[in-house]
Amino acid sequence: MGSDVPFAVTHEGEGGQEARPVGPTVAWVAYCLAIVAPALVMDSIPFGGAAGIFAAGGRYALRVGVLGLPTAVAVLFWGIGLLRSQLRLRHTPFLWGLLGLVSIAGLSTLLAIDRRVALFGFWIDEQGFLVWVLYALLVFLGSQLITSRRRLVQLTLCVVGTGAVVAAIALLEVGGVRLFGIPAEEWAYARGVSTMMNPDFLGTYLVAPAVLGVAFAVSQQGWKRIAAAIGTAITLMSLVYTLTRGAWAAAAVGLVALAAWGMWTRRNSRATRHTVEVESDSGGRRGVPSLVAWGGAGVVGAVAVVRLGIDTLSGRITETLTGASGLDLLLSGRLTLWSELV
């Protein structure tokens, strides 16, 4: 039967036999491509008549295409690898939950108000059932293909690197350099739009690369650490300039959580100091993790306050505390929207 030890500890597959055959490697590369490619493609590029192949025909077709094709390749080569005994099926009860969710989504599609839109998405939308199935396939593939710490490192590198590229484009835009002629309004350019074409989407997107970047920088050594730190700094700076409050809060909570983890592991490692391995591996950089995380949180907070201006910030807090509609105003009308949608 299966192993009871998580791969993070066992290092299963690292340099092992499953990394050697071409098929599983192709599946893994295609999976990574599917994760990073949609962020590097702008949804405004017209796709002409071929759009209908991927969706109901519209401007999101390119993004859905660069998501769908690598996913299909990854599924194909994963299946081949499984049938040829190059890969083994991995199971967790949560996969049944995933199947349940896909089933509910299928029923919902069958009984939708507009079944065609439910299946393909609207012509400028990307929320059809088929797109949701692609997301579910990516989740499943993740559970099957991330079989070693090395692959976890590679995937993290992909996400952090893509985030840094997207963030760098946005910072250039804030600085007045517009590389791609993205059709956005001036107010949006002032906050940075990058390939997301919207500062709020950009801010939300950058949260995960920022958090992972800090964790990655702390977990690595040498040039990887330096590169990750630079990339994360770019990502964090761009995130601040998006002026997206939800993303700020999320990034701040993430950085604080990482700092808390750093303190916990530090205390834990003190308690187990008799273990020579732990001592030798973490002793020299024990203070760095907390410093990086707290420092990052501090930079984000300080730049955000300066960027927004004290008056604006205090005004918003006052609005929130004094008026019934203050919180709604702070959330740009979302409370009203939510109450109406419920």
Next chain:
Amino acid sequence: MRARPLLGAGPGNTVYAWQRFAAEGSLEKIGSGAVVDSAHNVLLDLAVQFGVPFAVLAGVGVAWLAVRALTAAGRAARNGATGGWLEVGWVVAAVALGIAFTTGVTVAPIMTLVAAIIGVLLAFDARLVAAKPPAVRVSVSAVLTVAALGLGTWAAFTGASAIAGNQATPSLTERATRDLKALKLAPWRIYPASDLVTVTQALGTVEQSMVGVSAARAHDMLLERDGMNAITLYGAGDYYLTQERDAARALQFAERSLGLRPMFVPGIMLKGDALAAQGRLEDAVVYLERAVTLESTVTVLHAWEAPWISYLSVLLGQAQQDPMAAARARDVYAEFSARFPASMMRGVIERELATLDG
């Protein structure tokens, strides 16, 4: 959500749910002419699209998975050489993205990240099912052949469906106008009402390209199909005012639009603009002030600066002769700049106001 709690409105159908089930007055609260295709909260989005059970299952499932993954990271920290930083980084990324999603939307690049994060958490939790390799062995060429056949069938089916669909429906506009008629509003991804211009112009462009007619004829065709829709009427009026410089015709369309929806801000603004174009500034001010007053009650998410720009433009035009208009322009500009602090029009208006002072 209350209208279809079990299975929701269907994926991508938020806009239809909004139009079909939104309470009386909701449109005016959110923004005149605004069409909502996202709840700006992922759990609510899931509940609206797929039903409450789906949202609960997904939310609880991911939270539970995160807790289990954190436990695995704790074990890695105790036993491994890296302190579990990478593992906990992914768990924290899941939590952070969850926080961002309380006000965010689901677009493909972000959702692929979500899929990657959940996939990683599942990988922490996954165990090998079979220690021994399965007995079945299949040649790669056979699998590739089957896959190619499947892909070809799918492409042929999709192509045939598209051709059949095009034959049954002469153009995209047919479908769009059918939806317009059913919903009374354009079912597109519109946040600010300013996109109405884009929508109606896009419709005209599609019609032009499909049928090969002039822009004016395209709008006429839209009106023939959907002449009882306030947005279509507004779009046609806006076209005639901005492209054809035909203020009289634009005024007619504005009045027909307002006949259907008296509180329709774009229609009121169009009437004000058309009157101003005819030189009837006193009348124009009345309508533009009404448009701005109505617009200012709209929540910030769907705020629309166009009526303000029109109103300020007319006031600045009057200000050369009327000191009262100049004072009013300054007051309106103060409100405008508070409501739209990042507007690209601020510099232009400030220069005009400075000219008045000079």
